Amino acid sequence: VGHCLHAETVTMVGGLAVLNQEFGESVYEPGAAFLMAKFDGVLGMAYPPLAEILGNPVFDNMMAQKAVEEPVFSFYLSSSTDPESELLLGGTDEALYHGPITWLPVTAKGYWQIKMDSVAVQGVSSFCPRGCQAIVDTGTSLIAGPTNDILSLQQLIGATPTNIGEVRVKQNLLPHVTFVLGGTEFTLTAQSYVRKQLCFSGFQAVDILSPEGPLWILGDLFLTEFYSVFDRGQDRVGLAPARHLAPARHLAPARHLAN
Numbered sequence: 001v002g003h004c005l006h007a008e009t010v011t012m013v014g015g016l017a018v019l020n021q022e023f024g025e026s027v028y029e030p031g032a033a034f035l036m037a038k039f040d041g042v043l044g045m046a047y048p049p050l051a052e053i054l055g056n057p058v059f060d061n062m063m064a065q066k067a068v069e070e071p072v073f074s075f076y077l078s079s080s081t082d083p084e085s086e087l088l089l090g091g092t093d094e095a096l097y098h099g100p101i102t103w104l105p106v107t108a109k110g111y112w113q114i115k116m117d118s119v120a121v122q123g124v125s126s127f128c129p130r131g132c133q134a135i136v137d138t139g140t141s142l143i144a145g146p147t148n149d150i151l152s153l154q155q156l157i158g159a160t161p162t163n164i165g166e167v168r169v170k171q172n173l174l175p176h177v178t179f180v181l182g183g184t185e186f187t188l189t190a191q192s193y194v195r196k197q198l199c200f201s202g203f204q205a206v207d208i209l210s211p212e213g214p215l216w217i218l219g220d221l222f223l224t225e226f227y228s229v230f231d232r233g234q235d236r237v238g239l240a241p242a243r244h245l246a247p248a249r250h251l252a253p254a255r256h257l258a259n
Contacts (some may be wrong), residue, residue: 016089018062022055045073047083047109062089065234069232075138078145079244092238097227101238102184108212111135112239114229116216117183119149121156122175125242134181135210136228138236140219143193144206151205153177153225157190159201167201179218186239187219192225 010245034110036210041149044057045048051057062068068090086093104114104215114171119127147151154160157174174190175227193202208215229238 003124007055016062018058019065020057021061022053023058024053028086043208046111050110055213059089059232062151066129069213071139072229072231074227074229075223076227076242077138077220079224079242082244092227092229096243097240098243099240101229102182104182104239106235106237107237108210109135111137111214111215113210113215114181115214117180119145119216120178120180121153123178127153128216132214132216133210134179135208136217136218136223136230136239138220138223138228140217142202142204142221144204144208144217144219146214146216147205147207150203154201154205157193157201157203159203167203169199169201172252179222181239186222188222188225193221200245213259219228235246 007022010018010023011016044052045059046057048057048060059068059073068247072091074084074088074092076088076093086096094097107113111123113133113218115133116128118129118131127145144150149228154167154226157169157177159169161167171191174194176187176189177193178185178187180186194200195202202221206217208217225238225242227242229240231238
């Protein structure tokens with residue numbers, strides 16, 4: 001993959017300017033995915049150790065140049081009932097979520113990595129019951145986890161593989177899938193985790209190892225349901241039910257989940 005390095009003034013939506021921002025320009029990308037992609041680039045919002053080039057990521061420069069009121073950014077991702085998404089730099093938008101926010105300390109400063117208490121299907125068959133690590137990542141479309149866990153989870157929701165590499169789900173009486181984070185249950189119904197056009201499962205197997213163990217990824221499928229706040233000032237991630245959900249519909253205090 002060819003690339004060039006540049007340092008320019010980056011102007012964000014709304015006229016926010018970031019001075020002397022280094023960025024990489026890709027001049028060659030193999031693969032059909034890049035020919036069909038609808039994006040122009042990647043805006044890296046993780047911690048500096050994850051950067052591909054030397055220099056501060058864009059939000060670090062915003063903080064250093066005091067271009068934002070708070071060292072916080074937050075996401076509201078669109079749903080079928082609300083087609084507009086929002087990235088807010090420098091704060092949170094209380095109109096876009098139902099409180100309170102559940103705060104989760106960052107456990108490793110690369111990705112936005114947190115501890116996840118457990119994952120369960122319909123309150124039973126718990127995965128990582130002693131806790132595991134997860135990444136909160138808007139750059140991942142689905143929810144990903146270690147291969148063995150995801151294969152078991154797919155079986156529990158009645159999903160079967162197809163000959164095109166996807167996993168199809170039969171849409172009858174599908175169980176809820178619950179992620180316990182910071183002692184709070186974040187529950188996805190089948191309406192949330194089934195990709196509706198072709199009835200494909202929204203879970204995928206991706207094996208990412210870290211010093212803290214295998215990582216799960218809570219991607220856009222999860223973050224569409226839950227407003228996300230990324231706090232660099234206190235190194236924490238906040239989650240709350242998004243506006244398009246009924247209050248408290250998918251959020252509850254954690255209870256014992258049977259194995």
